[in-house]
Amino acid sequence: MNTGLIIENFMEQFKSDILEVSVKNQKRIIITIMPDAIINVADFLYRKEEFRFIIATALHTKKGFEIHYHFSKDIIGLILNIHVILDKDNPQIESLSNIFNASNWIEREMHELLGINFLNHPNQEKLISEGNWAEGVYPLRKEFK
């Protein structure tokens, strides 16, 4: 199993959902996809290609809200970043927590710190500031001072 083969399989499977592929080297790849495809992509990576979900990073940028889902193929040391760009005004995306538990906490955290809504999350409660933080104030958004 090598990086080239994994990427080839991936491209074939999700041809119509891929927006951009950026290959830094054999161990670091970023693929930008349509947000609607995230469930199928994560399911394919986790179940079929046996990737491990490391964590996700959410960003607030000029484009809107972005999420990098970091997946690791440990046997070849590959980190595959699945990158999605969400709507500026109503950021929401399907939750991955029904595929693997590893994303449960980080989705709660992203919801809390950036106000991104995760659809069908089993329990989208606050993770960090339970009961101690104002509603609708998101500290990792750019306008927060």
Next chain:
Amino acid sequence: MSKQTLIPIGPYHPLQEEPELFRLYCEGEIVKDIKWETGYNHRGIEKLSESKTYEQVFFLVERICGICSNSHPFAFANAVEEIADIEITNRAKYIRSIIGELERIHSHLLWVGLAGHFLGYNTVFMWAWKYREPVLDLFEMISGNRNSYAMFKVGGVRRDIEDSKIPIIQKILDDIKKKTDLLTGAVMDDPVIHARTKGVGILTKQDIIDYGAVGPTARASGVAIDVRKDDPYAAYPLVNWKVITSEAGDVFAKAEVRLLEIYESISIIRQCLDGLKKEKEGDISLKVKEIPEGIGNGRAEAPRGEVFHFVQSDGSNSPVRHKIRAPSYVNIATFKKSCIGQTIADATISLAAVDPCYCCTERMAVAYDLTSGEKIMNAFELINESLKKTIELKRTIKSQL
């Protein structure tokens, strides 16, 4: 439904002395459900990092954890060097690995000590912490600090390990190895420790994969992941060593993996010291003028597992976004699998087995009856539950001999 009792461990852990809150919902002695509250230590480091320069961020991330203060700078350096495409000198690589492995030794010894204390083996606790002390002395000799060593920077390390210091380090390593032999023998052969830890808090391979657990927690369940091997960095590809795994997934397997890893760490440090002798003294860092625009995924194997740092740069002198994932973030979530169905006395050691890392303050724990709100037991009585079980086991095992 029978009567359920709520036993909170926290807001400050009575034994690990760190803030967190676990709510154990028990029926009789058996834990039926667990809920947790974290975030008592949330310091907004990711946000703070955006206002610091790359050089300053090293000092910030070093303060995320007191025990493994080196692992976050390690992952951050890997991420930034990935963005700037920097290959550091061999001498710097060896020094980085030596610091990383010394840290693993002292962190694992600390855990063994604490685990002993949890089980009511205060001799193990005192031995392990005593043997850990020379490692901290070594850190003081190398960096001037027992903890938070401030050794790393973009493009290398801040301080050299001079060739004149190598014999002292080798001597101390010899001592640590002898003491670890003693400790490993004591832990591995003790029938009471076997009885308290074998078959307790089992995590299956599937649990590990599902929760994305890392480090000794994953390796004790037969999942052989180790960033040092899978995605080699620093001097790890230049030395020979093996990934320690165990299949059982219980508390004993986790202790076994950690103890055996100490030997691997000693061997890695010895090889790095030999490598150091071949490199020119003082050749420890490169001049880095600027960090270009880009994205870096840096990771390092901390004593507790994979530390992951995501850094996005826009070409200025501070990161635009810096995401940090500590290993305990994914390991603590596995409690849902390891604790349910256990007795309260075993729950404490199951919780401790992943070596969770919160931070350091102390308060109290009290158990309340859910229906009447009446106080049932306090922190000391909770700890005594665990100690009592060990004493009883000691007695039965003695009577069988």
